[in-house]
Each structure stands twice: as structure tokens, then as C-alpha cells.
Amino acid sequence: MVGLLALLGGFLSLPAPPAVADSTYLCTGYAGCANAGYSHDGYRANRNTMYWRMYAGHNCTNYAAYRIVRSGLPNTRPWSGNGNASNWGVAMKSITDATPTVGAIAWWKANVPGAGSSGHVAYVEQVVSSTEIVISEDSWGGDFHWRRITKSGRGWPSGFIHFNDRVLAPTAPPTVVGTPKIGVTLTARQGTWKPAGSYAYQWSAGGAPIAGATKATYTPTAAVLRKALSVTVTATKKGYQPGKAVASTAAVAPGTMANTVRPVITGTPQLDEVLSVSLGTWQPAPVTKSVQWYADGVAIPGATAWTLPLTQDLVDKRVVARVAARATAYNAGAVMSLPTEPVLAGTIREVTPYTLTGTPAYGGALQVVPGTVEPADATVVHTWLRDGVPVPGVTGPVYPLRAEDVGRRISVRLDMTRRSFRSLSRTIPLASMVTTKPTMRVVAEGRVRKAVVKVRMRAPGVTPFSGRVTLRIGSRAQVVRFVNGAARVVVPDLRPGVKWVRVAYEGTTVVKATKAKVKVRVRKR
Known part of the structure; x- marks a missing residue:
């Protein structure tokens, strides 16, 4: 009988007794644990099947073997010999250590706290920390449980066997x-x-x-x-x-050079001037850089310096610079500057000044007296300005002064242009405002010892026309205000006889002075 038991030990593990340890039971029984939310991973339906040749039913080794087979290992015991729980960590010492992991088998030696004479094995469900684990287990002569075990108490596993731990x-x-x-x-x-x-x-x-x-x-x-x-x-x-x-x-x-600030051309695009171009800003910083100048889209032979002298062949052409930059491990990048205005041959120059002649008064005319310019064939355009605003319809060198010019400042702007040259613009102003000459009409009516005098005033370009005149009869003088060009005054206490009536208007900066006189007969009765 003893020999038979020894023989069977090589194929079937001896049942392990229930584990006893300082722990907290979370649930008991297949149904009780399931109702509490703790799984037996289907063992209840498969408990009558032997796994790794372990005794079926309530048995820690059969349950542990079942869980390992469920994880993907074959239903073949990975060692020969004794299948008792106490032998698992011995037979599989190459994969047994003190580190708990989910999916590992918690192993107890024989006769240690938490195990009987045959040892004990359980399945690690959770690793709360290196000193706290949650296991599920089945026990010979006992029932299915989930337990929480802490290392500070008695019954911590002797080791952990890593058959097929859960790997992320x-x-x-x-x-x-x-x-x-x-x-x-x-x-x-x-x-x-x-x-x-x-x-x-x-x-x-x-x-x-x-x-x-x-x-x-x-x-x-x-x-x-x-x-x-x-x-x-x-x-x-x-x-x-x-x-x-x-x-x-x-x-x-290789990377691509990135231009973040475009190269800029500086200088005056004019014959005999020199243009310069900046590198711009690149990411990353260039190790090498180069430039090529273009005129109207065609590369200028030999123009690869960062400055470009402007020669006769560039007149009337737009100039642009192509800047290239390269850095280690980067393909060269290139970018064009914005083009210049067409290169000019020079600037029109006024050799002898143009002048403005004429009397700035209503009815008169102003005239531009030509000077001389270089080049001599430059076109001159006259633009007449009234208080700085162009006067429509008048473009020649002569400007007739009209009523709407009275009291205004007239000037003329000369715009001189020629192909390939920078234009010249000059404004010639008048020194004073345009004036007007008024007309005065005086009518005097003699009465008994008095005179009635009527004055009518008109000034072209001034509407309404109001002001003051001085009226004199003999030694008597009186200032009279006229409104809208008219005034009426009665001069009393005059001696009978013929007398001169003199009316004078002193004028303003715009309206000239004027005067008139008439005779009046003052009656005795």
C-alpha cells in the first residue's frame, strides 16, 4: 500500500489541507463569492476535471493548476515528481521569487503559518503593494475563498511562482x-x-x-x-x-531650411547707386549662405556678392535677390526678396527755376514762366491749386482768376517726368490772396435842411458784401454801415445850398479801397 501511494505521488498530488494564515476573508464558496463580485473564473463547472494530474474538486493544487492552464499554458505538469503544494516552489525554483505579481502562484512551504503539512498554493488576484495581496484559493476539505493577506501578520507566502504572470x-x-x-x-x-x-x-x-x-x-x-x-x-x-x-x-x-524673415533690399534703385540685401532670418542658423541677383527675372552674370552696383544695363529693370542658406543635415533653402522699383537713370533737375507772374486780382491772370530742366525733354504738367486743392479743368501754364478765387491762395504744382528718371515735383505759391476791386454808386436827394444819401456797393467774389463807409458833407463826417451792399442815411441840420457828398471805403486785405462823390442841393423850405 505504501508503495502504491509512492507511485501515485509521481502522477497525482496529495490533497493539501486548508490554508490558515493571518488574513481577512473577503468571501466564501463559489456562489457566495460570485454574489459578492469575486470570480472563480469558471472553476465551479470544471472542478471535477484534474489539471496537471492534481486531485479534482476542492483542492488548492487543482485550482491553481486550472488557473495557470486558463492563462494559456498546456494542461501538462511542467515538472516530474511530487505534485504536493509544498513541492511546487522547490520543483520550479528557477521561476520562484519573493515578488508578488498578478497571475503568479502564491506558494507556502509545508508546516509554515498559513499552510499544513502538504504546503499550500493560491492564485494572486491583486497586488495592493509589496506587503499586501489579494488571493483566490480552494482547499482540500474546505471551500473556495478570496482572502486579503498582509506581510505584517503571520502567513505571508514563502514565495511566488511566475508560471505565466499577467503581462501588460x-x-x-x-x-x-x-x-x-x-x-x-x-x-x-x-x-x-x-x-x-x-x-x-x-x-x-x-x-x-x-x-x-x-x-x-x-x-x-x-x-x-x-x-x-x-x-x-x-x-x-x-x-x-x-x-x-x-x-x-x-x-x-535631411531637414528643410525655414525662412522666417524675408531678405530685404536696401539702397536707391538708380544708376550708379549700390543696392544691398540682408540675409533674412532662418531656422536653423545657416552654416553657409549665398546670393544671386536678378534683373527682370534673369540672373545677372557674376552678381553673387551681397551688394550690387547699378550699371547702365539695369536701367528700367526691376532687381530682385535670391538668397540661399544651408545648415548641416539640412537641404538648402532659398527665398526671393521683394523686387525694387525699376532702376532709374537719374533724377530730373531744375536748372533754372520756374516762376509765377501776374497780378493776383479778380479778372486778371497768372502765368508760369518756364525755367530749364535736365533732361531738357522732360514733360511738365501744370496743376493749379486753390487753397491747396486742385482746380478742375485748368491744366495749362496760364490761369485766369475768377470770382471763386477771391480771398483764396492760388499756387501751381509742376510735375516733371521722363522715362527712366525719378520725377520732380515743385509747388510755386502766390505771396498773397487774390483780391477784388469793388464798385460804388452814390445817390443823394436834397430835402429841407437835410439830405438823404443812398450807397450801393458790389465786389465780385464777395457775397454777401457788408462793411462800413465814411460819408462826408462839408465839415460833417459820419461812419455808415452797409449790409448786403446797401446803405441809406439821412443827414439833418444842413444849411441850404449845393454841397458835395463824399463817400469813401477803406478796403480790406481782399477788397480794394474805393470812393465816390456827388452834389446835392439842400432846400431852404
Whole structure:
């Protein structure tokens, strides 16, 4: 009988007694645990099947073997000999340590707190910390349980057997977003992992890790030019074996120089002047740079300096500069400046000044007396201005002064132009405003010892015309105000006889002075 038991020990494990440990029971029984939300992973329906040749039913070794087979390992015991729980950690010492992980088998030696003479095994469901775990177990002569065990009490497992621990794995692989190009930032997307965890990154070039490249983003430098890149995403979660996944890119291409501020041409585009062009601003900073000048879109032979003397053959042409820049591991970039105005042969010059003649008075005319210019065939356009505003319809050198000019300042602008030359514009002003000469009509009517005098005034260009006149009869003088060009005054207490009536208007800066006189007979009765 003893021999038979020894023989059976090589094929079937001896039942292990219930584990006893300082722990907290979370549930008991297949149904009780299921109702409380604690799974038996289908063991209730499969408990009568032997796994790894362990005794079926309520048995810690059969339950532990069932969970390992469910994780993907074959239903073949991975060692020969004794299947008792106490022997599991001995037979599998190469994968047994003191680190708890989800999916590992918690193992107790024989006759230690938490186990009987045959030892004990259980399945690690949760790892709360390195000193606290949650297990599920079945027991010979007992029932199915979930328990919480802490290392501070008695009954902590003797070790943990890592047959097929839960390893984090991606359900969707990581990817790299962006173009593998010098200076262009790449972004690693970690993919989808079950369960979700925390993620670390390591970028590599040509299979070699890049020092310091441990973030989700990486910007290729010249050191990785034409090397294929990859990023290793490592997922971690408490109680799980770390998982790794790799995403790769094509070989890194040279970067592209970026111009952020366009080159600018400075100088006067005129014959015998010199133009200069700036480099502009580039990213990254150029190591080498060059320039080529163009005239009307055609490259100027030999014009590769940063300055360009303007010669006769460039007159009437627009000049532009093409600036190229290059940096290590970057393709050359090039950009055109904005074009200049057409190159001029020179500036029109007034050799003898133009002048303005004429009397600035209503009814008169102003005339421009030509001077001389170089070049002599320059076209001169006259624009007459009234208080600085162009007068429509008058474009010649003669300007007739009209009523609307009275009291205004007249000037003339001379615009001198010639092809290939910079234009010249000059304004000739009048020194004073345009004046007008008034007309005066006086009518005097003699009465008994008095006279009635009527004055009528008119000034072209002045409407309404109001002001004051001085009226004299003999030694008597009187200031009279006229409104809208008319005034009437009665002069009393005059001696009978014929008398002169004199009326004088002193004038203003716009209206000239004038006077008139008439005779009046003052009656005695």
C-alpha cells in the first residue's frame, strides 16, 4: 500500500489541507463569492476535471493548476515528481521569487503559518503593494475563498511562482506621428493597452538608444541623419509584468531650411547707386549662405556678392535677390526678396527755376514762366491749386482768376517726368490772396435842411458784401454801415445850398479801397 501511494505521488498530488494564515476573508464558496463580485473564473463547472494530474474538486493544487492552464499554458505538469503544494516552489525554483505579481502562484512551504503539512498554493488576484495581496484559493476539505493577506501578520507566502504572470500587452500597437526629418518633431502614441498603465519611452536610431530621448516627442538631429528611428513604449502597472512594444519609422531625411524673415533690399534703385540685401532670418542658423541677383527675372552674370552696383544695363529693370542658406543635415533653402522699383537713370533737375507772374486780382491772370530742366525733354504738367486743392479743368501754364478765387491762395504744382528718371515735383505759391476791386454808386436827394444819401456797393467774389463807409458833407463826417451792399442815411441840420457828398471805403486785405462823390442841393423850405 505504501508503495502504491509512492507511485501515485509521481502522477497525482496529495490533497493539501486548508490554508490558515493571518488574513481577512473577503468571501466564501463559489456562489457566495460570485454574489459578492469575486470570480472563480469558471472553476465551479470544471472542478471535477484534474489539471496537471492534481486531485479534482476542492483542492488548492487543482485550482491553481486550472488557473495557470486558463492563462494559456498546456494542461501538462511542467515538472516530474511530487505534485504536493509544498513541492511546487522547490520543483520550479528557477521561476520562484519573493515578488508578488498578478497571475503568479502564491506558494507556502509545508508546516509554515498559513499552510499544513502538504504546503499550500493560491492564485494572486491583486497586488495592493509589496506587503499586501489579494488571493483566490480552494482547499482540500474546505471551500473556495478570496482572502486579503498582509506581510505584517503571520502567513505571508514563502514565495511566488511566475508560471505565466499577467503581462501588460497592447491591443492596438504604438505609432509614430510625423515625418522622420531633421528638425521635425515626432510624437509617439502609446497605443491601447489592457489594462491601461503608465508609459515610458526610449527612442533609438539604427537600433541604438539615443541618450536623453525618453519623452513622447523627439526631434531628430544631424546625428541620426539617414538612420531608421524606433520608439520602445514600456507599459507598467502595479502587480503586472511590464509590457513593451515598438514603433518604427523610415530613415531620417535631411531637414528643410525655414525662412522666417524675408531678405530685404536696401539702397536707391538708380544708376550708379549700390543696392544691398540682408540675409533674412532662418531656422536653423545657416552654416553657409549665398546670393544671386536678378534683373527682370534673369540672373545677372557674376552678381553673387551681397551688394550690387547699378550699371547702365539695369536701367528700367526691376532687381530682385535670391538668397540661399544651408545648415548641416539640412537641404538648402532659398527665398526671393521683394523686387525694387525699376532702376532709374537719374533724377530730373531744375536748372533754372520756374516762376509765377501776374497780378493776383479778380479778372486778371497768372502765368508760369518756364525755367530749364535736365533732361531738357522732360514733360511738365501744370496743376493749379486753390487753397491747396486742385482746380478742375485748368491744366495749362496760364490761369485766369475768377470770382471763386477771391480771398483764396492760388499756387501751381509742376510735375516733371521722363522715362527712366525719378520725377520732380515743385509747388510755386502766390505771396498773397487774390483780391477784388469793388464798385460804388452814390445817390443823394436834397430835402429841407437835410439830405438823404443812398450807397450801393458790389465786389465780385464777395457775397454777401457788408462793411462800413465814411460819408462826408462839408465839415460833417459820419461812419455808415452797409449790409448786403446797401446803405441809406439821412443827414439833418444842413444849411441850404449845393454841397458835395463824399463817400469813401477803406478796403480790406481782399477788397480794394474805393470812393465816390456827388452834389446835392439842400432846400431852404
